[in-house]
Amino acid sequence: MIPEEIKKLIGTSGAVQYYAVEKGAIRRFAEAVDDANPLFQDEEYARKSPYGGIIAPPGFFGWPQKQVRDSPLAVDIPPELEAAFEKAGYPLSLVLDGGMEYEFFLPVRAGDILSAVTTVRNLRERTGEGGSIIVSFLDTVYHNQAGELVAKQQLMFVRRSLNSPPPEAVHA
Amino acid sequence: MPEQLYWEDIEVGAEITPLAKIATTQMLVRWAGASGDFNPLHYDSAYVASAGLGQVIVHGALKRQWLIQLMTDWMGDQGFLKKFSCQYGAMDYPRHMQSISEPQDGETWHCRGKVTRKYIEGDIHLVDCKISLENGKGEITTSGKATVILPGKSTDAHPG
Numbered sequence: 001m002i003p004e005e006i007k008k009l010i011g012t013s014g015a016v017q018y019y020a021v022e023k024g025a026i027r028r029f030a031e032a033v034d035d036a037n038p039l040f041q042d043e044e045y046a047r048k049s050p051y052g053g054i055i056a057p058p059g060f061f062g063w064p065q066k067q068v069r070d071s072p073l074a075v076d077i078p079p080e081l082e083a084a085f086e087k088a089g090y091p092l093s094l095v096l097d098g099g100m101e102y103e104f105f106l107p108v109r110a111g112d113i114l115s116a117v118t119t120v121r122n123l124r125e126r127t128g129e130g131g132s133i134i135v136s137f138l139d140t141v142y143h144n145q146a147g148e149l150v151a152k153q154q155l156m157f158v159r160r161s162l163n164s165p166p167p168e169a170v171h172a
Numbered sequence: 173m174p175e176q177l178y179w180e181d182i183e184v185g186a187e188i189t190p191l192a193k194i195a196t197t198q199m200l201v202r203w204a205g206a207s208g209d210f211n212p213l214h215y216d217s218a219y220v221a222s223a224g225l226g227q228v229i230v231h232g233a234l235k236r237q238w239l240i241q242l243m244t245d246w247m248g249d250q251g252f253l254k255k256f257s258c259q260y261g262a263m264d265y266p267r268h269m270q271s272i273s274e275p276q277d278g279e280t281w282h283c284r285g286k287v288t289r290k291y292i293e294g295d296i297h298l299v300d301c302k303i304s305l306e307n308g309k310g311e312i313t314t315s316g317k318a319t320v321i322l323p324g325k326s327t328d329a330h331p332g
Contacts, residue, residue, distance in 0.1 A: 025206075032199065032206035033237045037244060049249045058253045059240050063208070093223065095211070097232035099259035099316075104252070156259070 002125045002134055003088040006081070013119040014076035019062035019142075021112040026056045033057065054110040059102065061114050061142055061151070077118055077138060077157075090134060090159040098135055098156035106150045113145045121154070131163045176248040179290070179297035179322040188285035188301060191242045195230045195266040196275040203234045230264040235281075235314045239303050242283035243318045250323040254298065258316030264307055279308030285318070297324045 030040040038045040039055055046054045056062070064076075086092065108114065122137040136157040142150045200214045212219040213229055220228050236258050243253050267278040285303035292298070298321055305314040 029206045032202045033234070033241055034193070034199070035237075035241045035244075037241075039249060051249075057237065057240060057244065058256065059237055097260065099232070099257070100236055101255075101257040103255050107252075 002123055003084070006084045006088055006090075006134065007123060009078060009081045009084060009120050010123060011120065012078045012080065013117050014078045015117075017076045017116050017118075018065040019114040019116065020065055021056055021060075021062035021108055021110060021114065023054055023110040025063050026054060026060060026110055029060045030057055051107055051109070056108040056110070058104055058108075058151075059100075061108060061116065062112065076116075077136075078120060081120055081136070085134075085159050089162045091162065094160040094162070096158040096160070098158040100156070101154040103152045104150070105152075106144065106148055108142075108144075108150060112150075114142045114150060116140050116142045131161045133161070134159045176250050177246065177322060179299065179324045182287055182290060182299055182322065184287055184290055186287045188242060188246045188287070188303070191238065191245060191283040193238050193281045193283065194275060194279070195234065195264060195281065196269060197228065197266050198269050198273075198275070200228065200231060200234070200266050203231055207231070207233055209233060225263075227265050230266055232260045232314070235260070235264065235305050236316075238281070238283050239305060239314065239316055239318075242285060242303060243301070243320060246285075247320045247322060252321040253318065254321050255319040256316065257318075258303070258314050260314050262307075262311065262313040264305075264313050281308065282306045295327055297322050297327060 027041045030037065035057060037057070039049055039051065040057055041054065043054060082092070118138050118140040120136060121139045124135045126133050126135070136159065138155045138157055140153045140155070144150050197215065204210050204214060209231055213223060213225065214231050215228055217228060239258055240253065240256060243256065247253065264281070267275040270276045283303065283305050285301045287299050288302050289300040290298070298319055301318045301320065303316050303318055304312045307313050
């Protein structure tokens with residue numbers, strides 16, 4: 001059973017978060033992936049490409065303008081959700097990234113300012129030996145400074161209870 | 173970048189050009205800084221031990237980004253990644269460093285994929301693909317799907 005104080009948060013959203021897409025941050029991200037695609041770092045190459053300028057690798061939405069505290073996620077989840085998980089014995093230290101779905105509508109360009117809102121779409125519980133995990137399905141929608149829809153994402157965010165087995169056992 | 177791929181040139185069952193990757197402890201620190209995921213599970217061995225894990229683990233999001241690169245490398249500058257999804261099935265562990273810049277010998281990962289469907293919607297030319305990440309033992313640790321818009325020989329692919 002998912003505790004009621006967590007379950008009642010289905011449908012709630014976090015605050016609007018803004019992301020600046022800076023050229024240097026795009027390059028640093030591409031370097032961290034070891035992705036040498038010139039569209040992400042070579043201004044002259046990118047200018048002559050169909051995009052006419054540097055774009056970000058799909059999946060990079062810039063750096064949050066307001067620090068996202070106490071969360072390994074770059075999205076702002078409703079603070080009530082975080083508090084409810086902690087209170088019910090699903091601490092942040094036992095969080096795991098379960099997977100991601102993206103739909104892309106427009107490229108993210110160097111210089112964009114994106115806005116994003118994250119909504120708790122669903123929660124599912126899986127109970128195994130010695131504990132339970134709750135998977136949160138978190139939907140984030142990104143728009144650019146022109147108000148155009150850029151991308152939708154769905155993050156599967158896994159929380160383990162304090163008495164649940166270590167990740168190997170629950171991961172598959 | 174390789175030559176542009178066109179929708180007409182792809183058949184169902186075609187293999188996506190594989191992408192070899194390595195993960196090192198150094199790269200995980202770099203990824204933490206670039207992505208903003210500072211979970212100590214990815215760089216602090218003492219913390220990892222206290223959490224009941226054997227060793228630091230590769231960020232799921234980094235594996236996801238490798239698979240995204242598999243697609244962007246393959247589709248070329250005129251392609252557009254329309255949809256992407258992945259799920260993590262098993263942990264991966266980075267190579268340690270043997271010097272300030274060189275990793276130890278060890279595991280190499282391979283991103284792979286296949287075209288599962290080829291279709292047209294309106295005037296948009298699309299292919300669906302099944303993708304996966306294999307560890308050094310050939311076991312799949314991450315799997316997913318991607319949909320790519322490719323240019324047709326007489327149409328543009330990229331929106332914007």
